[in-house]
Each structure stands twice: as C-alpha cells, then as structure tokens.
Amino acid sequence: MNKRDEEKQIIFNSLKIALLELMSVEEFSKITIGQLVKRAGIARSTFYRYFASKLDLVRFLIQRELTVFDQQYHPQTIKERFHKRYIREVWRYLLRDRDAIVAIDKAGLSYVYLEEINKHLLQRYPYRMTTEEKINLFGLAGAQYNIIFNLFVKKYE
Numbered sequence: 001m002n003k004r005d006e007e008k009q010i011i012f013n014s015l016k017i018a019l020l021e022l023m024s025v026e027e028f029s030k031i032t033i034g035q036l037v038k039r040a041g042i043a044r045s046t047f048y049r050y051f052a053s054k055l056d057l058v059r060f061l062i063q064r065e066l067t068v069f070d071q072q073y074h075p076q077t078i079k080e081r082f083h084k085r086y087i088r089e090v091w092r093y094l095l096r097d098r099d100a101i102v103a104i105d106k107a108g109l110s111y112v113y114l115e116e117i118n119k120h121l122l123q124r125y126p127y128r129m130t131t132e133e134k135i136n137l138f139g140l141a142g143a144q145y146n147i148i149f150n151l152f153v154k155k156y157e
Contacts, residue, residue, distance in 0.1 A: 008050075014040040015047070016061055019054070020103055028054070028107035058109060061100070062116040069093050070124065078125060078136050082143075090144060094152050105153045114145045 001009075018039035022031045031054060037044050051057045073089045075081045094101055104110055118141045125137065 011040075011042055011046060011050070012060070012064070014042060015057060016100070019057065019061075020099055023103040023107055024099075028109065055109075055112070058104070058112055059116055062104075062113055063120060065097060065100075066117060066120040070120075078121075078133060078140060081140050082136075087147070090147065091152070094148060098152075101148060102153055105149055110145070110149045110153075113148065114141065117141045117144060 015036065018036055018041075019031070022035055022039060026035075033044060033047060033054065036054065036057075037047050040047075047057075051060065069090070072093075073086065075083075075086055080086060104113055118138065121137050121141055125133075129137065
C-alpha cells in the first residue's frame with residue numbers, strides 16, 4: 001500500500017471511530033459534520049473531499065466492510081452464499097464489528113445496509129442474471145439483513 005492509500009485508510013478509520021463515538025451519545029440526525037471532523041481530527045475539507053454527507057460516509061463504511069468480508073470469504077456463486085458455512089462466517093464477521101452494526105440499527109439506518117448489500121451483490125455478479133438468479137440474490141440480501149438486524153442486533157443490544 002502506498003503512502004496516499006495509507007493516509008486515506010487512516011482518515012476513513014478515524015471517521016468511523018468518531019462517528020461511532022458520537023452515535024453512542026447523540027442521535028445520528030443531530031450529529032454535525034463539524035462535530036464529526038473535530039472528533040476525527042481531520043479538516044472539514046478533507047471530509048468533503050470524500051463524502052457529500054454523513055449518510056454517504058455510512059454507505060461507504062458499509063461497502064468497505066462488505067468488500068473486506070468478500071475478500072476473506074470470497075464465495076464464487078450466489079448459491080455458495082446460502083451454505084451454512086458461509087452464514088456462520090457472516091455471523092463471526094459481524095461479531096468483530098458489533099458496535100457499528102448496533103449503532104446503525106439504533107440510528108434507524110438499517111435500511112441503508114439493505115440497500116448497500118443489494119448494490120454490493122449486484123456488483124459482485126455483474127453478468128446478465130436470469131430472473132431466478134435475481135430472486136435468489138435479493139432473497140440472500142434479505143436473509144442476511146434479517147440475520148443481522150432481527151437476530152444479531154437483538155442479541156447484542
């Protein structure tokens with residue numbers, strides 16, 4: 001990783017930590033960009049270089065986690081994502097980022113996760129899908145969403 005990429009990762013990690021800290025004491029809608037950048041230790045212009053809003057930051061952080069997960073567990077087909085082994089890996093991975101998942105739910109942003117997992121899966125399988133494959137893909141996204149927000153979050157709230 002080059003120096004510029006390392007700097008970006010530091011910025012993104014700082015923003016994630018700052019956002020989670022602020023969300024633990026404040027409603028998401030009441031958190032200002034000023035509070036966020038001050039807590040993250042970055043300039044406001046740095047935030048706006050990468051993101052248009054707090055919601056864009058949340059979307060980015062979700063996509064980043066989905067991409068990292070797929071790099072580690074890289075199922076090649078949609079069907080592989082339904083295997084018990086894969087679902088268990090999703091659960092284990094969620095345990096690592098429990099606070100972020102609970103914060104997303106608490107902020108009323110779980111719908112953003114569903115939108116982002118749909119987008120992520122469509123990008124992972126960019127070929128022309130049959131209707132049945134799309135049904136399976138969206139069924140998978142819905143199943144993963146339910147595991148996360150109706151089982152996982154309830155267990156760790």
